[in-house]
Amino acid sequence: MELSGASAIVTGGASGLGRATAQALVDGGAHVVLVDLPGPRGEQAAAEL
Numbered sequence: 001m002e003l004s005g006a007s008a009i010v011t012g013g014a015s016g017l018g019r020a021t022a023q024a025l026v027d028g029g030a031h032v033v034l035v036d037l038p039g040p041r042g043e044q045a046a047a048e049l
Contacts, residue, residue: 004029011035014042022049 008025012018013034022032026049034049036042 002028006030007033009033009035014039014045019045 003025006025006029008022008030010018010022010025010032013022013032014036018034018036022034022045025032032049034042034046036045
């Protein structure tokens, strides 16, 4: 999927299906904003993506 230059907001992006969706979007070239409950999993997911 070609998403170069696209932007996306992913709710629940720190884990599970939201995390997998965010990863697929990043792999396709999109800029992603993760939205989830505060905590270390969100920070870790953002750093890894």
